[in-house]
Amino acid sequence: MTDQWWKQAVVYQIYPRSFADADGDGVGDLRGIIGHLDYLAGLGVDVLWLSPIYPSPQDDNGYDISDYQNVEPLFGSLETFDELLAGVHERGLKLVMDLVVNHSSDEHPWFVESRSSIDNPKRDWYWWRPARAGMEPGTPGAEPTNWGSAFGGPAWEYDEKTGAYYLHLFSKKQPDLNWENPEVREAVYAMMRWWLDRGVDGFRMDVINMISKDPALPDGKLPTGRAYADGSASYIDGPRIHEFLHEMHGEVFQGRTSLLTVGEMPGVTVDEAIRYTDPVREEVDMVFQFDHVWADRGPDPWLLMPLQLTMLKAIFGRWQAGLAEVGWNSLYWNNHDQPRVVSRFGDDGAYRVESAKMLGTVLHLHRGTPYVYQGEELGMTNAPFRSIEDFRDIEALGQYADAVTKEGRSPEEVLTVLRANGRDNARTPMQWDASPQAGFTTGTPWLAVNPNHTEINAAAAVADPNSVYHHYRKLAELRHTEPAVVAGDFTMLLPNDERLYAFTRRLDRTELLVIGNFSAETVRAEIDDAAAWAAAELVLTNTAAPSDELTLGPWQAVVYRRVLSW
Numbered sequence: 167m168t169d170q171w172w173k174q175a176v177v178y179q180i181y182p183r184s185f186a187d188a189d190g191d192g193v194g195d196l197r198g199i200i201g202h203l204d205y206l207a208g209l210g211v212d213v214l215w216l217s218p219i220y221p222s223p224q225d226d227n228g229y230d231i232s233d234y235q236n237v238e239p240l241f242g243s244l245e246t247f248d249e250l251l252a253g254v255h256e257r258g259l260k261l262v263m264d265l266v267v268n269h270s271s272d273e274h275p276w277f278v279e280s281r282s283s284i285d286n287p288k289r290d291w292y293w294w295r296p297a298r299a300g301m302e303p304g305t306p307g308a309e310p311t312n313w314g315s316a317f318g319g320p321a322w323e324y325d326e327k328t329g330a331y332y333l334h335l336f337s338k339k340q341p342d343l344n345w346e347n348p349e350v351r352e353a354v355y356a357m358m359r360w361w362l363d364r365g366v367d368g369f370r371m372d373v374i375n376m377i378s379k380d381p382a383l384p385d386g387k388l389p390t391g392r393a394y395a396d397g398s399a400s401y402i403d404g405p406r407i408h409e410f411l412h413e414m415h416g417e418v419f420q421g422r423t424s425l426l427t428v429g430e431m432p433g434v435t436v437d438e439a440i441r442y443t444d445p446v447r448e449e450v451d452m453v454f455q456f457d458h459v460w461a462d463r464g465p466d467p468w469l470l471m472p473l474q475l476t477m478l479k480a481i482f483g484r485w486q487a488g489l490a491e492v493g494w495n496s497l498y499w500n501n502h503d504q505p506r507v508v509s510r511f512g513d514d515g516a517y518r519v520e521s522a523k524m525l526g527t528v529l530h531l532h533r534g535t536p537y538v539y540q541g542e543e544l545g546m547t548n549a550p551f552r553s554i555e556d557f558r559d560i561e562a563l564g565q566y567a568d569a570v571t572k573e574g575r576s577p578e579e580v581l582t583v584l585r586a587n588g589r590d591n592a593r594t595p596m597q598w599d600a601s602p603q604a605g606f607t608t609g610t611p612w613l614a615v616n617p618n619h620t621e622i623n624a625a626a627a628v629a630d631p632n633s634v635y636h637h638y639r640k641l642a643e644l645r646h647t648e649p650a651v652v653a654g655d656f657t658m659l660l661p662n663d664e665r666l667y668a669f670t671r672r673l674d675r676t677e678l679l680v681i682g683n684f685s686a687e688t689v690r691a692e693i694d695d696a697a698a699w700a701a702a703e704l705v706l707t708n709t710a711a712p713s714d715e716l717t718l719g720p721w722q723a724v725v726y727r728r729v730l731s732w
C-alpha cells in the first residue's frame with residue numbers, strides 16, 4: 167500500500183475571489199485567506215484546495231492563466247503565498263493548487279509567440295488549423311470543425327495574422343495547449359516541480375481528461391435546434407491520456423511522498439476511472455467525476471429537471487461498486503461550477519438547516535474523499551439573481567447570448583434555468599457575518615453578497631452548536647475516527663425508494679447504517695433488521711433521534727453503528 171493518507175482526509179475548496187477580501191478592492195485575496203485559517207482548522211478539514219491564484223486576465227476568473235509561476239496581483243504576491251503556505255502547514259493542514267494545463271490564457275507568452283507567425287518555434291504548442299476546405303477563412307461556418315465551446319459560440323477562433331484558427335474548448339481567451347508536443351509536456355512538468363519544491367502538497371487538475379485529443383479532429387453530430395455540435399468524443403479520455411498522466415507521474419511525482427493528485431474529469435466512465443486511479447498504473451490518486459451532478463440535467467440544457475432520487479442513487483451505487491476493489495473517487499455536491507446543493511437537492515426554506523446537514527451526512531458517509539466547498543458548511547443557498555446583468559460568469563453570459571440570440575429562446579425561460587443552475591450561485595461572497603457586505607469586503611464586492619447573510623453566516627454558525635458548520639465538523643471527525651467510514655464496503659439499500667437514501671458500510675465487524683430522508687414527509691425505512699438497527703448506537707443525526715425505530719422526520723439523517731458478533 168502506498169501512502170494513501172488522503173483516503174481519511176476531508177478537502178476544503180477555496181475560491182479565492184469570493185472567500186475574503188483583506189484590502190477592500192471587492193475581490194478576495196491571499197491575505198484574506200490567511201485571516202481565516204483558524205476557522206478552517208476549527209472545521210477539522212485536512213486539505214485546502216485553492217482555485218487558481220496565478221496571473222490572469224480573469225476572463226474565466228483565473229482559469230485562464232497568463233503566468234504559471236507567479237501570483238495574480240489582485241490576490242497578492244509570491245511572498246504572501248509563502249506566508250499562507252507556512253500558515254497552512256503550521257496548522258497541520260495541506261495545500262493543493264489548481265493546475266490548469268488543458269489550456270492557457272491567450273495572453274500567456276507561449277500563445278503570444280505561437281500566434282505571431284506560422285514558423286514560430288511555439289506555433290505547434292497550440293492547436294492551429296486552416297479553414298474548412300472550400301470555405302472563405304473567417305466566415306461563418308468556415309471553422310475547422312462544427313464543435314461548440316463550453317461557454318457558447320464555436321470552439322475555434324480565427325486569427326487574421328496568420329489566416330488560421332486555434333482551438334479553444336472553453337473561452338476564446340483559453341486556447342488549448344497541444345500535449346502531442348513533448349516540449350509542452352516538459353514545460354508543464356517543470357512548472358509543477360517548481361511548485362512542489364516551494365512546498366505545495368499536490369494538484370487538482372482542471373479538465374485533465376481532455377488534454378489528449380484525436381489529432382484528426384473530426385466533426386461532431388449536430389443536435390437538432392442547437393447551433394454547435396459536441397466534439398467531446400475526440401477529447402474526453404483521448405487516445406494518449408493514460409500515457410500522458412503516467413509520464414507526468416514519473417516526471418513530477420516520483421520519489422515525492424504525502425501528496426494528493428485529483429483529476430477533474432468530465433464525462434469519465436467508471437472503467438476509465440479505475441485505470442486513472444489504480445495505484446499500480448501511477449497516474450492520479452483520485453478522479454473528480456460528474457455523473458451525479460448531471461443527474462438533474464437532461465439533453466436540453468434549457469429544460470429544468472426535478473431530481474429523481476432513484477437515479478441519483480443508481481449513479482452513486484454504480485461508482486461505489488465500480489471502485490470497490492481498485493481506484494478512488496472524490497465525493498462532492500458543490501464546487502465553484504455547481505449551484506448550491508441545499509437549493510438544488512434540499513430545501514433552502516423551512517428545512518434549510520436540516521436538509522443541508524442531511525445532504526452532508528449522506529455524501530460524507532460514502533466511500534471516497536469528501537470535498538467541502540466554501541459556504542457549504544454554512545448551508546449557503548443559491549442567490550436571488552434578478553436579471554442577466556446580475557450575473558458575472560462567462561459561461562452564463564455566453565450561454566444566454568447563444569440561447570436568446572442564436573436559438574431564439576425567451577430571455578425569461580433562459581433566466582429561469584440560469585437562476586437554478588448558474589455557476590455564479592456558488593461564487594457569491596462567503597458570508598462571514600451579518601454586517602452589510604457579510605464581512606467579505608469593506609469595498610464593493612465583485613459579485614453581490616446574498617441578502618440572506620444576515621441570517622446565514624459563519625459567526626452565527628460557529629456560535630451555534632446545532633449549526634450546519636458543527637455538523638460538518640462532526641462529519642470530518644467521524645471520518646478521522648471511524649475506519650469503516652474510510653475503508654468499509656458499501657451496500658445500497660432501498661434502491662427504488664424516491665424519498666429515502668439508505669446504505670450500509672462494513673469493515674470487519676463494524677457496520678454503519680446511513681439513512682437520509684430527501685423529503686419533507688415522515689417516512690419509515692422498511693429495511694431488514696430495522697428493530698435491531700434502531701437499538702444500535704446512534705452515532706450522528708441532524709434532528710432528534712427517530713421516535714419509532716427507523717421512522718425519519720422531514721429531511722432527517724441518521725448514522726447508526728453496530729458491532730457484529732461473528
Ligand code: NOJ
Pocket residue numbers: 226229230266336372373430502503
Ligand atoms: C473546469 C473549471 O472547474 C471551470 O471553472 C473552468 O471554467 C473550466 N474547467 C475551464 O478551465
